[in-house]
Amino acid sequence: MNTTAAHVPVMPDRVRAILAPALGEPGAVLVDATLGRAGHTRALLSDHQDLTVIGIDADESAISESRQLLAAELNRVRLVQATYDQITTILADLGYDSVQGVLFDLGVSSPQLDDPGRGFSYAQDAALDMRMDRSRELTAAEVVSTYPPDRLARVLRDYGEERFARRIADAIVRERSREPITSTLRLADIVRNAIPAAARRTGGNPAKRTFQALRIEVNDELGSLRRAVPAALSAIAVGGRIVVLSYHSLEDRIVKRAFSERSTDTTPQGLPVSLPGSRPQFRLLTSGAERPADAELTANPRAASARLRAAERVAQGKHPRDLAAA
Ligand SMILES: C[S@@+](CC[C@H](N)C(=O)[O-])C[C@H]1O[C@@H](n2cnc3c(N)ncnc32)[C@H](O)[C@@H]1O
Numbered sequence: 001m002n003t004t005a006a007h008v009p010v011m012p013d014r015v016r017a018i019l020a021p022a023l024g025e026p027g028a029v030l031v032d033a034t035l036g037r038a039g040h041t042r043a044l045l046s047d048h049q050d051l052t053v054i055g056i057d058a059d060e061s062a063i064s065e066s067r068q069l070l071a072a073e074l075n076r077v078r079l080v081q082a083t084y085d086q087i088t089t090i091l092a093d094l095g096y097d098s099v100q101g102v103l104f105d106l107g108v109s110s111p112q113l114d115d116p117g118r119g120f121s122y123a124q125d126a127a128l129d130m131r132m133d134r135s136r137e138l139t140a141a142e143v144v145s146t147y148p149p150d151r152l153a154r155v156l157r158d159y160g161e162e163r164f165a166r167r168i169a170d171a172i173v174r175e176r177s178r179e180p181i182t183s184t185l186r187l188a189d190i191v192r193n194a195i196p197a198a199a200r201r202t203g204g205n206p207a208k209r210t211f212q213a214l215r216i217e218v219n220d221e222l223g224s225l226r227r228a229v230p231a232a233l234s235a236i237a238v239g240g241r242i243v244v245l246s247y248h249s250l251e252d253r254i255v256k257r258a259f260s261e262r263s264t265d266t267t268p269q270g271l272p273v274s275l276p277g278s279r280p281q282f283r284l285l286t287s288g289a290e291r292p293a294d295a296e297l298t299a300n301p302r303a304a305s306a307r308l309r310a311a312e313r314v315a316q317g318k319h320p321r322d323l324a325a326a
Contacts, residue, residue: 012039035066053077101240229259
């Protein structure tokens with residue numbers, strides 16, 4: 001398998017346009033919290049000659065491939081293999097108090113999906129792995145072979161929004177007692193046979209939601225995101241900007257809530273003026289979540305579920321009236 005396989009960055013022009021005012025500052029620093037194959041990072045480094053990028057990825061191959069892709073820019077790049085919820089420690093270790101930009105482009109990269117050895121895809125046979133960080137212990141095979149039925153059903157329902165979660169969990173438990181479930185295609189078959197025949201004919205591959213749920217569980221994706229977004233917001237300097245690209249409603253909900261908490265005035269109701277310490281720290285740069293344009297979806301179908309949200313840090317205690325005018 002060619003591990004230098006490309007990843008087409010999603011909504012690249014929008015990401016560049018939103019981050020441009022913040023990254024144009026002399027000495028600006030961007031945290032690319034999901035480096036992948038450095039698609040966004042390469043574009044941003046070329047836009048801003050004075051920019052330094054701290055590139056984080058949990059996946060060792062993403063870091064090593066990006067090191068090659070960024071060979072000409074390594075003097076402006078710091079690469080760290082870690083999960084993004086460690087952003088506060090990473091910045092402290094590198095000696096930064098704050099940064100001008102943060103980018104999260106969540107989920108799986110094309111090379112991860114396309115590499116059968118990673119077990120992320122229900123379209124090709126592989127060992128059921130799904131770890132972003134292969135030094136961790138929990139794999140998808142471990143989840144399907146050891147979780148009790150109730151816990152399995154909860155994972156499928158909560159992380160896959162799978163309405164047949166109970167039936168699928170029961171089928172997994174039945175099948176694993178006959179023979180261990182270790183491969184992606186066997187799991188995909190079990191899911192297909194567990195759901196009602198009518199449901200098999202609609203909504204794409206029936207295994208999609210189960211695979212999403214297992215990936216989220218294996219990598220603690222939502223827990224990690226819940227810790228990471230507030231930490232990233234705290235690391236942004238005044239005038240700095242954050243962009244998050246999410247790929248399903250569970251991720252988007254976490255981002256929306258974290259942005260909303262920091263962009264809302266928390267002055268207790270009934271006071272005639274808002275209190276400086278309670279004023280919003282951020283202003284939203286997107287109205288709701290933005291979606292890719294049709295032309296991008298034609299060229300890159302993997303962008304289909306993308307939702308982009310962005311926000312900018314404002315001067316402490318700025319009055320909401322001034323933010324609206326900004
Ligand atoms: C969609 S790709 C990013 C692609 C990148 N923007 C590009 O243009 O090449 C998402 C990346 O995030 C990484 N990732 C997922 N969860 C992570 C986490 N909790 N911490 C750090 N990296 C993570 C994955 O390994 C993957 O490489």
